[in-house]
Amino acid sequence: MERYKVLLVDDEVEVIDIMEQKIHWNDLGFKVVGSATNGVKALELVEKLQPDVVLTDIKMPYMNGLQLARRLNEDYPNIYIMICTGFDEFEYAKEAVHLEIKEYMLKPINSTELSASLEDLKETLDREREEKLNVKKLNNYFQEALPKLQSNFLISLIEGRVGEEDYDRFLQAYQLDMKGPHFCCVIFHTSANHVPDGMDPLLLSMSVEREIKDRLVEEWECKEFIYMGNTLLILELDSKEKMAQVTDACDRFCRWAYRIMGAVVTAGIGTVCDSLRDISISYEGARDAISYRVLYGTKRAINIGEIVPKEQKQTAQPEEISMQELLRAIRIGDPEEIKEMAHKEIEKIYKNTETISQHNLATLEIVSRFVRFCTNNSLDFNEISGYSQNIYEKVSQMDESLLTNWTVNMSMAISDCLMNARNNTSKRLIVDAQNIVKDRYMEADISLDEVCAQLGVSNSYFSSIFKKEVGKSFISYLTDYRMDIAEDLVLNTDEKSYTIAEKVGYLDANYFSYVFKKKFGVSPSKYRASAKK
Template sequence: MERYKVILVDDEEEVIDVMEAKIRWNELGFEVVGSATNGVKALELIEKLQPDVVLTDIKMPYMDGLELARRVRADYPNIYIMLCTGFDEFEYAKEAVHLEIKEYMLKPINAVELSECLTRLKDTLDKEREEKLNVKKLEDYFQEALPALKSNFLISLIEGRVSEEDYKRFLTAYQVDMKGPLFCCVVFHTSANHVPEGMDSLLLSMSVDREIKQRLTEKWKCQEFIYLGNTVLVLEVDTEENLVQITDECDRFCRWAYRIMGAVVTAGVGTTCESLYDISTSYEGAREAVSYRVLYGTKRAINIGEIVPKESKIQTQQEEARMQELFRAIHVGDEEEIEKAARKEIEKLHKNAKTIGQYNLATMEIVSGYFKFCSNNSLDFNEMSGNVPNLYQKVSQMDESALTSWIIGMSLKISEQLKNARNSTSRRLVTEAQNIVRERYMESEITLDDVCSALGVSNSYFSSIFKKEMGKSFISYLTDYRMDIAAEMILNTTEKSYTIAEKVGYLDANYFSYVFKKKFGMSPSKYRNEHLKK
């Protein structure tokens, strides 16, 4: 049976060693996956290892146990915190209660007492997991659904099948009270190919849907329903900028769903619209964003407005509907899928064109569809097609083999141009972030949130493209940049370490020395002595 993951945090390594040795972790249903000697390092491990339990001392350098508990409580509310300390003071206990910490132990920790605490905690964790994955309860939940009329109306709305005459009448009849001022669609896709052993994929999807209801819909003004196996949210949005916060919240949920439930969830965030009647455009954008998981990965949120260059957002045209599958494949950029979709267009063309006139009209519509698609995405169609004169006529005169080759070739060429545009946008964002670091590295308060806010993108998207472009996280890049500047100052000035620390954004000189040693393998003073000898 899978064991619960534990991280031990104490500034005394001997204490950690004793706890690891004295406690029969495996027998109690736990596994120690890492340890740290301060809260800062513990946060790094928590992000990386995603534990179920953190057992931490209170009194530690750089970041104490209570501050660590506050951070974990805010960012990872489902991780259980166990506090231990040598200080039997009322204020500590009061703060622990405020943070909803259920276990608070005094040092020296008794192995029997700690084992009893772990036994109680395992019962709690087991009940929580059983509640989420209990097949019988999920089957009962599966029988429940949103009121049928409201669900059918919302599905018709996102598919664009509600007439203007019926729209307001249905809003009132089905009690859909959404006032905006803006609206947005989010689609949550749960993979049927990655399902925990013994769990039915449909039941897992239902479980994810229930958690979305509990964790997201209660925070937002929205309507929630299931369509085509996905959970769909139609949200009221105050401003365009709110999409960044929505994307980051969805991203945190996707990572949580994988860590707790083993569900591989991808969230697609569509563009905003000013009327609920036009929500179908946002829904198409959200579905398209989900399809980009082949490029950007699963277990995360993808905002269509961020991955498609802002100057070329997609607007679905009625004339393009017949080529929608091909255009979606072009956006994703998978050559095999593009060729498959292109051949389907040829099949439909020959199946539906009964006369030469219908055939010629259909080929003209294909060329026109490419032209509009390129225009909507700020691409030069004439340049892409080689500036061929009388292109409509020449395409209509092609035989099946030549037309197939032309459609596949055009599709691949357009896809490559879109990919270049995305890469250009990614490089521009990374460059702007690097400029922010150069201008503000000396500010101790600068954070990833500050940079994303300045760039106008979500943490999820920015972190993804920054690591892809630079091979390291933004925080690692900022730290390395600060350390390189500090190293130069150490060698080229006579300033003290604490002065240099402040100039590169560290208010705590001890922590600065800790980070510096971690990068260069020696303290700042030793670094100066070693290099000045040469």
């Protein structure tokens, strides 16, 4: 084992020589690494040699032993100090006790006594070294386990299982320095039903996770972990406006994963929250977004904030787990699944309730959860239910058949209203985009990116709903609108082609003529000439 280092300090060189010769340092587990004849020189050697023990005299020039001890206690508190002095004065001994000197011995030095003191000191040093090694091992083990501990904490956080009193403590203990100020949860779901031939689904999912780490995690401030077979990211955002960029980046990754790896990946993006404590709300939104793949398709990113009504409140709370499947079916809008999930909910009530009170409470809970769901999605429950003033009482008095029918019908009605609200939001977005084209078609620099930024949506979502509603891409719509204006100018004015080109947003007259000919079959000049015949 490595020997402990000793520095000898005494203004008498002969005393240092005697200690070096008479003490069997090596046998005791020590080695003398240097010596000094005053405290100032000793401090220089301490910084250079980093000894474990300093054995010093008191009376020395420039800086005495007690002054040296005070400096060592301040700057090097782990060094053990032993004093050997020819001055048996009470004040010296008193100060030595105050400075927690390990040994205070009088000269002439007795080699047997000093050796015994060194033996005791070695036992102390050995114990401390062992404790330090144990602490180091524990710290190393903790650092190795830290990513797993962080993942477990984040899983508890998205599930809403971290209490207010434990939040800060765990955040500090697991070294999670996530300042935000905004946070968002993203789920990457890799389909196990669409796997390239010869590829194991689990292996494909692991490959997708690795690519997410390489392509996205390095680019963003986020934490990545695996949960329920999906890859999850918790993002830190300095601005809510960056969500469109996040959505487009996720969309590009999903398309890349399918093109290069053959993996059908869907990214579900939750709402933005202002505190990591509320990340469970964003996670629930990301889960909902994933479920919308049956409507919007796979191999793409789906941002829940873009497909729910724009007025939905960000502070809305997720519904209870017991009705989660029914509410999810309502969001998707599949009538058969809605009926199936509604029947299951009512069956559970009649299976698990034994008293009238339990039955009444369960039926009231169904109504309450419908009300909460409508509120969360900016729908008017009273309007949907027919403005019944005693709805709670009426539902609690229904038998199983009536309650089942009411639950199915209410679920269908809420789903229809939700779909209409979603469609209205999409239509408003399309109208807004068309108005932008109407106001700015003459600007050469108008682009899909700029329009999406102005509307506050991602390219991927806007492009999909625009083509679905209008029947053509946004760029095609913009081009057709410009060409319609250009046609009118060609037919009803005598302006040159390059002037018309500038008026409809084309700086290059040749390119304008190319686009015009592609649309109408002939150049602008020939089109004008043929119209005058």
